[in-house]
Amino acid sequence: MFDDFLLRAAVAGIGLAVATGPLGAFVVWRRMAYFGDATSHAAILGVALALALSLPIALGTMLVALAMALTVSALAAKGWAVDTTLGVLAHSALAFGLVAISFVPGVRADMSGLLFGDILAVSKQDLAFVWGGAGAILALLLWRWQALLTATLSESLAHASGLNPDRERLALTIALAIVVAVALKIVGALLISAMLIIPAATARSLSRSPETMAILAVLIGGASVLAGLQLSLQFDTPAGPSIIAVAALAFILSTVISPLKTR
């Protein structure tokens, strides 16, 4: 099983969609889109550091992404203008990552793989990592689901219910760092946050409850993976961007459909 590279690609992509669906919904609800950008751009720096220190790449990306996410949270809590801070950090992370990785011999050729993913080269080992990471994210979100929703609606409401909104935010931050490590191989650093936001945003206009939105986001993300791979195969286009392009088309379609449906 999984000897066919296309099958491996599809299964890996669907695994990613399972994690990005519900997590992406929170990114949309909490307006964390730029936050996702900063975190995912930090992945390249993580790859460079991992290669330099001969650590596993997944570990390096996860740690640097987590460090970036925690930094952004801390700066935001200190009252820094979040918009500007994130803009500076997101692009600095990308720039420093690209500079750092140019010092590592032999990676230059693989740069586009880092930026846009290489889903067609996913190994069985990668597959296990993707589904392991996705499973961990899903478990974390399901475990905290009620508390996460409450804290997202109103932090003081969460407090009054005996919850700690900071802890819920940390759970999301950790989940985001894991998803960055998982998604790097599949859609690449530049398109990770697209995979988070676009399926969730597409699901938004078709949903009446947070749960349906999360589930629909998984389905839309998974369908985009399959259709994008198909497109990529047929027209010899890059796989990662093709997946996102399909998701974007689905989003446009949903904005056309939803007014017809609801009003």
Place this chain on the structure above:
Amino acid sequence: MNLIETKDLTVRLGGADILSGVTMTILPGEIVTIVGPNGSGKSTLLRSILGIQALASGSVTRKTGLRIGYVPQRLHIDRPMPMTARRFLSLPQRCTDAQATRVLARCGVAGVENRQLADLSGGQLQRVLLARALLNQPEILILDEPTQGLDQPGEAAFYQLIEEVRRETGAAVLLVSHDLHVVMAASDRVICLNGHVCCQGAPDVVRDAPEYRALFGFGTQGALALYRHDHDHNHGPGQGTPHQHGPDCNHSHSHSTAKEAQDHV
């Protein structure tokens, strides 16, 4: 026994004392209103009582296991989260459909279960928030400016509902307001706050306290008169006792002198 007790509560933010030496208690079943101008620390006091705000000194004691029903000032329903009223009632503790139906009916919003929170009117949303707060049989309801954005009849109806709920459940009510229209008349006790407790007591005692008048002037009586038409300051026509009028003052006498026109804020 006191449900909540604060002792010399002091909160410092950015080097400035937002609250200093606030001592207050809330007894079972009473309706306490905290009034004060903008920036007087009302919301900070509430946050301290809820345990969200770190104290610089002093203490907050809640009865052990106190069940609090909290109605927030506003909900971020502008956030793009789809959420029906029914689903909202199950956050974070899930409730049964029967409970949801009952509590929504009690709060005067029967049948809104499947409406999106974002589609509710301001008054309906406040009632749904109150319904959610009532679900865990609270010993005290805490409401942070619950009627912001409601018109005066809506406001009066909402406070009437709170009074009914108090009568039925025996829950104490602590609410915060910066507008004094209907609030005070519905309260057992009023705490006038301006960084510290200026004065507290029964509504008419507070209303007559010089500290309160210094903060709010006389004008609020016009609005209080919605409930009781007892103007306690007398002035004949042309006599011109200088006093301030709030924007909603509706007691009539002529303002003939330029001096009075200036006083009229």
